[in-house]
Amino acid sequence: MKKLIVLHFLLLISPSIFAQNQKQIIEREQLWLGYFNQTKLTKRWGFWADVHLRRTDNFVGKWGLGMGRVGLTYYVNDHVKLTAGYAYINHFPATGHQNISQPEHRPWQQVQWHTNSKKIKIMQWLRTEQRYRQKIKNDDELGEGYNFNHRFRYNFAMFVALTKKNFEPNSIFFILNNEIHLNFGKEITYNTFDQNRAFVGLGYQLSSHTHLQLGYMNVFQQLSSGNTYYNTHTIRAFLFHNVDLSKKQ
Numbered sequence: 001m002k003k004l005i006v007l008h009f010l011l012l013i014s015p016s017i018f019a020q021n022q023k024q025i026i027e028r029e030q031l032w033l034g035y036f037n038q039t040k041l042t043k044r045w046g047f048w049a050d051v052h053l054r055r056t057d058n059f060v061g062k063w064g065l066g067m068g069r070v071g072l073t074y075y076v077n078d079h080v081k082l083t084a085g086y087a088y089i090n091h092f093p094a095t096g097h098q099n100i101s102q103p104e105h106r107p108w109q110q111v112q113w114h115t116n117s118k119k120i121k122i123m124q125w126l127r128t129e130q131r132y133r134q135k136i137k138n139d140d141e142l143g144e145g146y147n148f149n150h151r152f153r154y155n156f157a158m159f160v161a162l163t164k165k166n167f168e169p170n171s172i173f174f175i176l177n178n179e180i181h182l183n184f185g186k187e188i189t190y191n192t193f194d195q196n197r198a199f200v201g202l203g204y205q206l207s208s209h210t211h212l213q214l215g216y217m218n219v220f221q222q223l224s225s226g227n228t229y230y231n232t233h234t235i236r237a238f239l240f241h242n243v244d245l246s247k248k249q
Contacts, residue, residue: 023227030064031055032217034238038073038081040246046073048083059235066090071108083110091133095223099140105132119161127153149185151194159203173203175213190226195219199236213238 033053040046048071056064071085087106094102112125129151137143157177165171181194201215219232 025229025231028056028230028232029059030219030232030234031059032234032236032238034236035241036238037241037243039243040073040075042246044075046075046081046246047071048073048085063092065092069106069108071110079115080111080113083112084108087129094136097136097139100136100142102136102142103134105146106130118166121159121167123155123157123159125153125155127155129153147187149183149188152182152184153179155179162202165205167205169205169207171205173205175199175201175203175215177201177217189224191222191224193222195221195230201236209242209244211240213240 031054034050035052036050038046038048048069050067050069052065052067052069054063054065056062067087067089069085069087071083073081073083075081085108087104087108089104089106090101091104092101094100106129108127108129110125110127112123114124115122131149131151132146133148135143135145135147155177156179157175159167160174160176161167161171162173163171167173177197177199179197181196183192183194197217197219199215199217201213201217203211203213205211214237215235217234217236219230219234221230221232223229
């Protein structure tokens with residue numbers, strides 16, 4: 001795990017790491033909006049749901065992606081959760097195409113754990129995904145069948161309280177977040193490294209179970225050709241809503 005954390009911080013400067021060997025870096029600007037809900041229904045069971053909308057081209061020029069994800073969660077204890085579920089994604093337009101959207105079906109599995117203190121909270125997850133992206137023919141028409149690959153994700157997030165209220169309502173906290181994506185499968189040839197997402201921002205605790213995150217994220221992604229990269233400058237605004245209904249039983 002320590003090696004994974006070190007790798008995260010190396011990839012914070014990923015554009016310079018890859019620059020010596022790459023042939024083309026495409027600069028982009030995007031806006032990411034997201035809502036996350038984790039609801040605990042009983043001592044052991046709950047559900048996960050999140051929804052995302054992304055704009056691209058000078059942050060708000062046109063739509064880039066829409067996604068909905070759900071999952072069933074098993075609470076091992078107060079700090080460890082296991083989740084499995086399904087996500088539907090619509091890439092519009094599809095990567096490398098101008099006039100067609102590409103649907104994607106994505107089963108996923110995850111283990112998430114938390115380490116908390118009075119001033120600092122740390123959240124980590126390991127996630128696996130099975131990506132089924134519908135094939136495209138003639139550059140502007142959906143074909144039969146799917147392109148498939150596995151993807152592995154490791155996410156590390158640290159939250160540091162900046163006010164005397166710590167993480168109580170109306171408090172502010174600093175966020176440092178990094179997530180690595182790796183591709184696997186027979187269709188993956190040149191981009192086992194998929195992308196790295198490095199985020200820095202601020203959070204505002206709206207209530208005991210709801211908080212808002214706003215900040216800057218750099219997404220550095222290698223495309224399937226292996227010699228082309230996206231370097232995406234992103235404004236990210238996420239709302240997190242955690243509910244515990246088990247206490248009412």
